[in-house]
Amino acid sequence: MPPISASDRVHLELIKTACSNCNLRELCLPLGLKKEELAKFDDLVSTRKRIMRGDHLYHTDQSFDSIYAVRSGFFKTCVLDEAGREQVTGLHMTGELLGLDGISTETHSCNAVALVDSEVCTIPFSHLEDLSREIHTLQKHFHKVMSREIIRDHGVMLLLGTMRAEERLAAFLLNLSQRFTARGYSPAEFNLRMTRVEIGSYLGLKLETVSRAFSHFQESGLIEVQHKHIRILDIPGLKKLMVHQQPHNVRKSCRRGFL
Amino acid sequence: MPPISASDRVHLELIKTACSNCNLRELCLPLGLKKEELAKFDDLVSTRKRIMRGDHLYHTDQSFDSIYAVRSGFFKTCVLDEAGREQVTGLHMTGELLGLDGISTETHSCNAVALVDSEVCTIPFSHLEDLSREIHTLQKHFHKVMSREIIRDHGVMLLLGTMRAEERLAAFLLNLSQRFTARGYSPAEFNLRMTRVEIGSYLGLKLETVSRAFSHFQESGLIEVQHKHIRILDIPGLKKLMVHQQPHNVRKSCRRGFL
DNA sequence: CGCGCTGTTGAAACTTGTCAAAGTTTGTGG
DNA sequence: CCACAAACTTTGACAAGTTTCAACAGCGCG
Structure with a gap:
């Protein structure tokens, strides 16, 4: 929590908030x-917020009024059950939206935690609804974003429901790779921002299993791992893992992409 | 596939489509x-469609233009991976919306299959977007419905990622019970519309595991099973299973509800 | 009436989780 | 800037849970 200098910084950065x-x-x-629509949108997204590593952007049960766009950094979202078990439901990088879970009950239903020092743009939701009634394109795009989130969730269900440990990790790495690529970073080399426990929680595995899978991938020459730094050496090899590794239930037609 | 009589039936039922x-x-x-808004909505939802048991309402890769409300019957949605493995991503009963997955790419990303003879109301999506720009309440409610779907998906991830077989089945039964109750049916007694394979696919288990869990619940006096007919004898007992059954990782605070 | 589909049950195999110990990295405070 | 503690990771051995394989029972449909 930056105490004094924070407000200065905010001022500085408001300039760039547009x-x-x-x-x-x-x-x-x-x-x-379009240009003039964007101008209206600028008014909507007026505030930016800094979240320090480990801090919550929002909590379960916190009242909802805004969604957030990740401006920089990295977040996880997670839910807890009655027994205190945590499931990481998503890992969110720049340009992705957080908080859609809160729309339904006007109360957040998960926790959003910064995995590194991060910044988000705050988008007051009722304003967004107002503006999307005016701007056709915005309405359409917002619906698409929500729908995309649903599709992503289906991919995670497929992963959790049908894949074995190493397939899950392969899918996870390929998905990260693809998302880093979309952001102009290397597809093959990146730093994980989350711990083995968090990866495990996302993939429905224990940290030891994640660690073993990493080690095994390394032995197989698929990747190089040094703690949080990953270099993917053989993308096709990882992809093959996902299709071939299963024992013997090859049926029917083939369709969807991973994750 | 009803060949000739179908069009007659559609005519008959158009009367009630409002x-x-x-x-x-x-x-x-x-x-x-409100009353006058509802009138406009009636125009939007003009057609109803009958889907016979086992038939698809839509397929993966089929182009998207409408969402559907289940008027009667029961559906599953499922995705297939490259290897042909199926994951059931949802089980949908009356009043629930199908097809939200298609909004993002304007192409469906899963299959929707009727588990019994069913009827759906077709809601052309672009009309819905038009109308929801006019009617505030509709816009808000639609957003809530999409958000609710995201929350539901998070619940399934929690189930798939953290629960063991019997907990999953208990959560599943309690969830069905609750949804039947919301529709005015008995919370304790109902017919499953899906096979053990489909339950297993939804819960990330093999059919044998599902079957064994059913048998075990019956032995424990929690439920009575006769093929697809279920009678729940001990709802609190099922709930307890979900919290108590895990071995020994009780930590932190407790928050979210199940499924 | 029998064939196929669905469901049940048992035994063995396999995958992942659990427990434990040791090694590594990171962050903090001196 | 170093040292130490805490957090994170790796690895092994073993246990547990789930899947696999197989055999059989029940129901429904032609």
């Missing part, structure tokens, strides 16, 4: 807006 | 609409 000159425009909510 | 006198109004999309 979506119209944000380099994430193409990944983020204002995608496809 | 949402304004549909008894599912309170569960379905037009929830909360």
Whole structure:
């Protein structure tokens, strides 16, 4: 929690808060807006917020009024059950939207935690609804974003429901790789921002299993692991793992992509 | 596939298609609409469709233009991976919306299959978007429905990621019970519309495991099973299973509900 | 009436989880 | 800037849970 200097910084950065000159425009909510529409959108997204590593952007049961776009950094969202078991439901990087879970009950139903020092743009939801009644494109795009989240969730269900440990980790790495690529980073080399426990929680595995799978991938020459730093050496090899590794239930037609 | 009589039936039923006198109004999309708004909504939802048991309402890769409200019957949605493994992503009963997955890419990303003879109301999506720009309440409610779907998905992830077989089945039965109750049916007694394979696919288990869990619940006096007919004898007992059955990782605070 | 589909049950195999110990990294405070 | 503690990771051995394989029972349909 930065105490005094924070407000200074916020002032400084308000200048850049305008979506119209944000380099994430193409990944983020204002995608496809015309110049004058974008100007209206700029008014909507007026505040930016800094979240320090380990801090919550919001908690379960906290009242909902805004969604957030990740401006920089990395977040996890997770739910807890009655027994205190945690399930990581998503890992969110720049340009992605957080908080959609809160719309339904006007109360957040998961926790959003920064995995590194991060910044988010706050989008007051009722304003977004107002504006999306005006701007066709915005309405459409927002619906698509929500729908995309549902599709992503289905991919995770497929992963959790049908894949074995190493397939899950392969799918996870390929998915990260693809998302880093979309953001202009290397597809093959990146730093994990989360711990083995968190990866395990996302993939429905224990940390030891995750660790063993990493080690095994390394032995197989598929990747190089050094703690949180990953270099993927053989993308096709990882992909093959996902299709071939299962024992013997090859049926029917083949369809959807992973994750 | 009903060949000739179908069109007759459709005619007959068009009379009742109006949402304004549909008894599912309170569960379905037009929830909360005023009288005159409801009239507009009636125009939107003009066609109803019959889907016979085992038939698809839509397929993966089919182009998207409408969402559907289940008027009667029971559906599953499922995704297939490259290897042909199926994951059931949802089981949908009356009043629930199908097809939200298609909004994102304007192509469906899962299969929707009727588990019994069913009827759906077709809601052309672009019309829905038009109307929800006019009718505030509709816009808000639609967003809530999508958000609720995301929350449901998180619950399934929690189930798949953290629960053991019997906990999953207990959660599943309690969830069904609750949804039947919301529709005015008995909380304790119902017929499963899906096979053990489908239950297993939804819960990330093999059919044998599902079968064994059913048998075990019966031995424990928690339920009575006769093929697809289920009678729940001990709801609190099932709930206890979900919290107590895990070995020994009780930590932290407790929060979210199941499924 | 029998064939196929669905469901049940048992035994063995396999995958992942659990427990434990030791090694590594990171962050903090001196 | 180093040292130490805490957090994280790796690895092994063993246990537990789930899947696999197989055989059989029940129901429904032609």
